[in-house]
Amino acid sequence: MAQTIAAVSTAVAPAGVSMIRISGDEALEVASRVFVPAGKKTLFDCKGYEALFGTVQQDGAVIDQAVALVFLAPHSYTGETVVEISCHGGIYVTRAVLRAVLESGARLAQPGEFTKRAFLNGKLSLTQAEAVIDLIEAKTRDASKAATSQLSGVLGKKINSVKDQLLKLAAHLSAWVDYPEDEIPEVDESEIVETAQTCYDEICALLDTYDAGRLIREGIDTVIVGKPNVGKSTLMNTLARYERSIVTDIAGTTRDVVEESVRLGDLLLRLSDTAGIRETDDRVEQIGVSIAKQRLAEASLVLAVFDGSSDWSEEDEELILMTADRPTVAIVNKNDLPSKTNMEKIQQSFDSIVEISAREESAAKSLEEAIRKKLSMEQIDPTAPMLANERQRSCAIAAKESLAGVLAAVRDGMTFDAVTVLVEEAIEAILTLSGERVTEAVVDQVFSNFCVGK
Ligand SMILES: Nc1nc2c(c(=O)[nH]1)N(C=O)[C@@H](CNc1ccc(C(=O)N[C@@H](CCC(=O)O)C(=O)O)cc1)CN2
């Protein structure tokens, strides 16, 4: 019998209402020890999804007015009997209600334990549970769309279709290998190759979604680079909507990397403002410049800033060389001043150019469009099946490798015995991906990423 657990399931912060969730076989008993209904009806009299008004009391003293909502097993989020007590949203009141519940026989839930029980009770698949984490953490519309789609099971369906094809093939293979004298139609090579190739292609397509998914979920790792004084920090501040970086007219103002997550429309950028790149004798600045170069080499997106109002320089020339093989949007800044820079040179060197004044808010809009185009964001469909994390990705890679092995084995004329082993290996990887065959350690790992109360 699973112990009855409880936790605050809303954010603990001053708010209108907070909710304490109690789940387990004894949820009604535990809740009834602290919740006193205003009318005659008790929690035990409630049908599922029925709520009662009353007070939360401890040792005869009223802590708060509250609403208790009853879910009867198996019809709840966790699949167990659940009582949700909604109280006033003060931090003190919420904690006091939780304490009363814990003193009445429930144990404090571990992070993710409600969702873990939902998984163990078959309410959610592992990939759906992982989608719940992503949904909670989603900061943009696309990130939340992507998580909602995975929660509705689009990834699970895709995985199942691959699994079913492989199971069918494996069954046919092993029947034929085990009972060669029976009337089982011979497995022909083209059937193996066809199935393995289709599954291989589908897994590859899924793996290709991983980077797009990361851009949506985690935001785009973006570095602002350029020679000193072009307005990098000014751009950072405009995008962050506050004075994040120090701005002066002295070249060499920024030395350390200044980081901030900013939302540009529906894009999430993890921005790094860096030291202006130039030759310098200042040791501190030298370090800043070398970190800027390193960030430039690693970032998913480079914003290369030029000062449109100053003469073309050696450093601008170098920036073109440094960004040549990087995904770059060129920014010609200070377009409120007369243009002096070498626009032709910039146009020859970059396929994505925006002219802005970093001091003006309108800069954000033009930049958003350019970035969307540069990273082909329009082509990302957040509702398509997508791999959502490293765990899923490494399972998909294992499946892909086994399938490549199947194809190679057939090509090299190996026995069907050997091929069968490889097909089964691929199935194993797929079952691990879907969560149908995972170790307890993996399950614990997945759910430990959750917050308390989920
Ligand atoms: N008050 C409240 N709101 C919430 C949640 C919650 O736990 N409590 N959820 C927490 O994330 C989400 C909703 N998740 C839920 C998932 C399943 C069931 C449920 O009762 N399932 C039944 C009935 C299904 C049906 O009728 O189709 C079942 O699975 O048998 C309830 C909430 C968002 N809103």
Ligand SMILES: Nc1nc2c(ncn2[C@@H]2O[C@H](COP(=O)(O)OP(=O)(O)OP(=O)(O)O)[C@@H](O)[C@H]2O)c(=O)[nH]1
């Ligand atoms: N007229 C005008 N001035 C700007 C614009 N953007 C920045 N500036 C000015 O240019 C100077 C340098 O701006 P910063 O943002 O500090 O430049 P930076 O590229 O971060 O410089 P370093 O940190 O030294 O590398 C400041 O005086 C800004 O006010 C702009 O769009 N128009």
Ligand SMILES: [Mg+2]
């Ligand atoms: Mg700066």
